[in-house]
Amino acid sequence: MGRWVFLLLTLLALPAHAHKPSDSYLGITSDGGAYRAQWDIALRDLELAVGLDMNRDGEITWAELRQRQVAVAAYALGHLRIETAAGACAPEVTDTLVEHHSDGAYAALILILNCPGAVQGLNVQYSLLFDLDPTHRGLLRYTADGATSTHVLGPGNPGVSLEPGEANLWRAFADYLIEGVWHIWIGFDHILFLITLLLPAVLVYRSGRWQPADRFRPAIIDVLKIVTAFTVAHSVTLTLAVLEVVSLPARFVETAIAFSVLVTALNNLYPVFAGSRWLLAFGFGLIHGFGFANVLVDLGLARGALAASLFGFNLGVELGQAAIVAVFFPLAYLIRGSAFYRRAILGAGSVAAVGIAAVWMFERLAGYEILGL
Amino acid sequence: MLAAALWSAAAPAEPFTPKRDDVVLETLPRTLFGGGPLAEQRARLADDPDNLALASELAREYITLGRSQSDPRYFGYAQAALDPWWDQPDPPAEVRLLRATLLQNRHHFEAALKDLDAVLESEPRNAQAWLTRAVIHQVTGDYRAAIADCLALTQYTGGAIADVCIGNTLAVSGHAGRAYDLLRSALSRLRHAGMRQWALTTMAQITMRLGENQRAEQHFQQALEAGPRDPYLLRVYADFLLDRDRPNEVLELLADETRDDALLLRAAIAARDAGRYGLAERYTMLLEARFREARLRGDLLHLRDAALFELELKSDAEQALELTRRNWRLQKDPEDARMLLRAAVAANDMMAAKPVIEWIKRYDIEDVTMQTLLEE
Numbered sequence: 001m002g003r004w005v006f007l008l009l010t011l012l013a014l015p016a017h018a019h020k021p022s023d024s025y026l027g028i029t030s031d032g033g034a035y036r037a038q039w040d041i042a043l044r045d046l047e048l049a050v051g052l053d054m055n056r057d058g059e060i061t062w063a064e065l066r067q068r069q070v071a072v073a074a075y076a077l078g079h080l081r082i083e084t085a086a087g088a089c090a091p092e093v094t095d096t097l098v099e100h101h102s103d104g105a106y107a108a109l110i111l112i113l114n115c116p117g118a119v120q121g122l123n124v125q126y127s128l129l130f131d132l133d134p135t136h137r138g139l140l141r142y143t144a145d146g147a148t149s150t151h152v153l154g155p156g157n158p159g160v161s162l163e164p165g166e167a168n169l170w171r172a173f174a175d176y177l178i179e180g181v182w183h184i185w186i187g188f189d190h191i192l193f194l195i196t197l198l199l200p201a202v203l204v205y206r207s208g209r210w211q212p213a214d215r216f217r218p219a220i221i222d223v224l225k226i227v228t229a230f231t232v233a234h235s236v237t238l239t240l241a242v243l244e245v246v247s248l249p250a251r252f253v254e255t256a257i258a259f260s261v262l263v264t265a266l267n268n269l270y271p272v273f274a275g276s277r278w279l280l281a282f283g284f285g286l287i288h289g290f291g292f293a294n295v296l297v298d299l300g301l302a303r304g305a306l307a308a309s310l311f312g313f314n315l316g317v318e319l320g321q322a323a324i325v326a327v328f329f330p331l332a333y334l335i336r337g338s339a340f341y342r343r344a345i346l347g348a349g350s351v352a353a354v355g356i357a358a359v360w361m362f363e364r365l366a367g368y369e370i371l372g373l
Numbered sequence: 374m375l376a377a378a379l380w381s382a383a384a385p386a387e388p389f390t391p392k393r394d395d396v397v398l399e400t401l402p403r404t405l406f407g408g409g410p411l412a413e414q415r416a417r418l419a420d421d422p423d424n425l426a427l428a429s430e431l432a433r434e435y436i437t438l439g440r441s442q443s444d445p446r447y448f449g450y451a452q453a454a455l456d457p458w459w460d461q462p463d464p465p466a467e468v469r470l471l472r473a474t475l476l477q478n479r480h481h482f483e484a485a486l487k488d489l490d491a492v493l494e495s496e497p498r499n500a501q502a503w504l505t506r507a508v509i510h511q512v513t514g515d516y517r518a519a520i521a522d523c524l525a526l527t528q529y530t531g532g533a534i535a536d537v538c539i540g541n542t543l544a545v546s547g548h549a550g551r552a553y554d555l556l557r558s559a560l561s562r563l564r565h566a567g568m569r570q571w572a573l574t575t576m577a578q579i580t581m582r583l584g585e586n587q588r589a590e591q592h593f594q595q596a597l598e599a600g601p602r603d604p605y606l607l608r609v610y611a612d613f614l615l616d617r618d619r620p621n622e623v624l625e626l627l628a629d630e631t632r633d634d635a636l637l638l639r640a641a642i643a644a645r646d647a648g649r650y651g652l653a654e655r656y657t658m659l660l661e662a663r664f665r666e667a668r669l670r671g672d673l674l675h676l677r678d679a680a681l682f683e684l685e686l687k688s689d690a691e692q693a694l695e696l697t698r699r700n701w702r703l704q705k706d707p708e709d710a711r712m713l714l715r716a717a718v719a720a721n722d723m724m725a726a727k728p729v730i731e732w733i734k735r736y737d738i739e740d741v742t743m744q745t746l747l748e749e
Contacts (some may be wrong), residue, residue, distance in 0.1 A: 020667040021445040038388065043399040044446070059399050063394035097388035098398055102662035106400040107386035131456070135449035139669055152671055252690075363724070 019348040020103060022136040024128060027082075028113070028143035030164065035113035037091070040099050040106040041128070041162055050075045061243035062098070066109060069096040075181065076109055081125040086117025122162045126153040126155060131229035147172070147308075152243075180316020183292065184324075189360065190256050190288055191324060196264045197277055198328060198351050199228055199346050202336035210346060219336075220336055223329055225323065229278040233285025234292060235314050241293030253290040258360035260284035265353035268346055292317060411438075418454060428454045432731070436474060443509045443604045445635040446693065452582045470502055480703070484508050500529045507538050514705050515735075516546040533562035537572050544579050545707055547737035567648045569601035574609065581613050582705065584741035589613060604633050611639035615743065620646035634663050635678050642685045657686050675710050676700035685691055690720035698725060703730060707740060714746040 025040040041058050046052055050071045052060050063334040065072075095110040099309045115122070122142075129136040149171070151160045155265040184190060201222045203210040213219045240246040264280055267273055271282055292313075316366035335341045381586035391398070411434060418427045434449040439447030458464040459472065473488035489506040492499055507522035510575035520616055536559035543552035556572045558581075563569050577592035605632060614623045630636040641656035664679050677700045684693035694716040701713050701723045710729045717726035731745060 020672050021449055023666070023670055026410060029405075040388075044401065047399075047401060048450075053401060059397045060399045060401065061389040061394065062396045062398060065398060066394075097390050099388040102659065102666045110388075131500070132451045132453050133446060133449035134456070135445065137670055150669070 001067070022129065022132075022133050023139050024136070025101070025106070025141070026126070027141045027250070028122070028162070028305060029122075029142070035089075035115055035122070038110040039080075039109040039111060040071075040101065041076060041109065042101070042103070043105045043107060045129055045133070045136070046072055046075075046107060046367065047127060047173040062104075065098070069093075069107075072096065072107060073109065076128065079126065079128040079164060082113055082115065083109060083123050084115045084117055086115075089115035089122075091115045092316055103148070116308075121164060123159065124162065124354040127158055130155045130158070145275045169258070170308075173308040175309035176309040176312035177316040179237060180313040180318075181320040181323075182316075182318030183313075184317045187291070189261060192353060192356070193257070193261045193284065194230065195263060196226075196261060196268060196287065196350060197240070197281055198223060198272070198325065199349065200268055200271070200277070201226065201329070203346070204330045205271050210271075211341055212342075216360065222275075223325065224279040226281040227325060229282040230285040230288070231318055231321070233282045234289035234317070237289030238285045238317075239289075239310060241290050246290075248290050250294050253287060253294065255361055255364040256287045257259070257291050258357050258364055259286060260360065261353055265357060268350040269354075273373075291295075294336050375526075375729070379518050401507060423457050425465060425467065426459075428457070428467075429471060432471050436471070437483070441601070441604070443635075445478075448478055449545070464742050465497050466499070470499070473502075473505060477505065477509055482513050483507055497741070498529050500526055500534075504534075504538060505530070507542070511542045511545065512704065512706065516542055533559045534568065536549060537568060537575075538565070540572070544575055544671060547739065549579050549583055549739050566600045569594050570603060570606065574598055574603075574606050578609060579615075582740040582742070586617065602630075604630070604636065606637065608635050611636065611643070615639065615646065618646070620644070624649075634660065634675065637663075637683055637688075638678055642681075645686070653686075660686070676703070677709055680716055681713055684716055684719055690716060694720040694725055701728065707738060709742055710738070711740065711746075714743055718746050 021043050022042060024042065024045070026037060027036060027039075028037045038313050043052060043065065047060065051066065052064050052068050052072075052198065054064055054067065069370070073096070077093065082091060091111050091113045093109045093111055097108040097110065099106045099108040104325075113122075124140065126138040126140070128138060134155050136154075140151045140153055140160065142149050142151070142162045144162075149162070151162075153160060158318075200210060202219045204218075229326050237246070241248070260280075264284070266275075267280065294371055332341070395453040395512050404667070406677070411431075414427070414431045414434065417487070421427060421625050428712040434456065435447045435451035436631045438605055439445060441559050441661050451471070452459060454470055455471060459467040461468075464472070466596070469488045469492050473485040473492070476482075476485040476488065476625070484501070485708055487504065488510055489502050492502045496502070498629075505593065507519045507526075510519035510522060523535050523542065524540055526535040540552045540559065541555040543549075543555065545713065553576060556694050559569060560569060560572050560685065563572060573592050574595035577596055580586075580592060590613075591601050593606075596606055597610070607626060611623050611627060620643035624647060627636050627640045627643070631640060637656055638660055641653055641660060644650075644653035644656055647743050660682055664675060664682065667675055680693040680696035682690045683696060694713075697709070697713040697716045700709055710732060713729045717729075719724055730747070732738075733747075735739075
């Protein structure tokens with residue numbers, strides 16, 4: 001019946017276990033030309049690996065840890081290989097302290113890395129505890145030139161190459177650039193606002209009707225004015241919101257964005273701002289910026305690479321926008337003369353946009369979903 | 374990216390030098406390091422690492438320990454014991470079964486199922502494999518397959534065990550009444566304490582969901598008496614007591630269990646409900662640190678509890694909702710559903726609750742708490 005016990009306990013094991021598995025925390029910082037590090041290793045793990053509880057009373061005291069610090073250092077350093085382009089480093093433990101983490105006490109080893117040559121980048125190979133506990137992970141944090149990157153090292157990926165600050169900033173920039181492009185692509189309300197605003201760009205309002213623009217230049221200038229105004233406005237508020245200088249509740253922002261689409265679409269049907277739609281672009285662009293900021297906050301920003309991330313994200317949004325406009329504008333210009341453009345696309349399209357915007361406003365204010373857009 | 378932000382937010386206290394030599398830094402779990410039979414087994418395996426029988430036995434011990442202590446380090450040790458076979462595509466059936474258990478524990482359900490399918494092909498009489506596979510099917514929402522696996526059990530074990538297996542699946546797939554009857558009849562035929570405890574726990578949960586509070590209380594007490602202190606049972610009972618506004622009993626129940634994150638969370642909520650704000654504050658800070666460090670590692674297994682934490686102790690309904698939505702993508706059982714509903718109601722965002730509402734309708738789940746939430 002002993003086997004059944006095992007069975008049973010297995011079954012009830014399905015709800016998630018209530019601790020985390022074993023981790024160590026390795027923080028490497030570049031200090032001028034030299035590298036220092038602090039490596040926190042759990043006392044429980046060290047007990048398993050080298051033995052700390054010499055008197056076997058089930059408790060690890062400060063005295064016991066101190067007595068074993070040479071063995072601990074040897075074990076730790078024996079499972080860490082660091083090298084630069086100029087050759088292998090010779091890390092040494094200069095001090096052993098204690099640190100408490102959420103799951104117990106850790107030995108905090110203070111290290112200097114002693115790397116040869118001018119410091120450019122590090123390659124770290126980590127193998128602590130893997131033979132005893134393959135679920136152990138090394139959580140590595142690398143700080144250099146004001147930028148921080150974190151890496152999780154496990155048996156499947158025990159090594160990592162760390163580049164100094166610049167490259168980390170570039171990576172942050174690139175990551176967020178892609179996020180920016182993506183979020184404008186999936187931001188249907190932002191796109192609808194922009195397109196609705198740009199629909200009349202290839203037309204002029206004369207004698208109470210929309211008529212095709214005669215020349216190319218005014219049309220393209222109109223587009224540029226609108227896009228620029230929108231860009232400037234949302235960049236400003238995006239930055240202000242992310243830096244937490246200004247803060248607006250998400251529900252208000254989302255509803256206001258829907259409102260912006262409503263007003264813009266109505267303006268197409270009953271032009272109040274015919275030639276100066278860039279004002280609408282600017283005014284509402286301020287609101288859209290807050291919308292983007294909510295997204296960025298959800299993505300999480302690394303303090304160390306804030307400027308790069310923010311700039312990258314903003315630029316990504318611009319590029320995404322530019323791509324949409326680049327597709328829309330030539331097509332619109334080509335068919336601007338047709339009644340189809342004026343009646344179906346501008347006319348009926350704007351009516352549809354009014355409808356959608358009204359539903360959005362209701363959804364966002366009331367908290368229900370109708371359209372699912 | 375996100376991890377870097379978390380790490381700087383975590384900013385642990387500076388490392389320090391203890392003032393005195395006899396300061397106790399860490400108390401070790403007795404079983405592992407006390408020099409008892411487990412240590413002996415470890416030593417024997419270290420001398421003979423390719424010994425399948427030794428390795429499997431040790432791995433089983435570790436898994437049992439890991440479960441009863443709610444400590445996943447043990448599962449790592451179990452995997453290490455099986456290291457000579459772990460990466461083999463076709464290891465001996467014994468190892469495969471253990472590997473499936475460990476994988477299922479980490480919620481790698483597909484990989485676990487693959488191993489179990491292979492075991493059952495070569496050893497169709499392996500009752501444990503049937504049972505484990507049934508539970509995975511249940512957790513992943515494949516109720517038909519789960520019941521099929523349970524039924525296969527009747528050929529190889531006593532009917533009572535199969536009944537408990539079936540009852541467990543029926544309980545979460547909308548057949549609460551039938552499940553209860555099945556479990557009650559099985560109970561009279563079960564001898565083994567662990568099995569009885571399991572059946573009683575499920576019966577308690579069923580009656581709880583149906584709103585039969587007195588009977589639920591009875592079954593919980595019976596379950597507690599039927600076997601050793603089981604973290605899962607404690608968690609479910611604590612939730613029941615909290616719902617019934619009995620926080621002081623929760624504190625009593627969980628007095629020695631604060632190592633376990635899920636139980637610490639319930640204790641923190643109970644402390645707050647009982648007006649013991651100092652204690653609640655202390656527990657909350659502990660929990661915050663634990664959740665943060667789990668996230669650094671990329672650990673997604675705490676999502677439902679993290680949501681509960683955000684909702685009850687940080688009063689952040691939006692964040693709670695976000696966490697339950699992520700959780701719902703990974704697993705769907707009545708507790709996940711209930712949590713998502715709670716969060717949606719609190720955040721005033723019924724749009725988010727749609728998938729759960731559909732799930733409830735599809736499986737005809739009867740649950741008093743959910744109904745109340747839906748009516749709000």
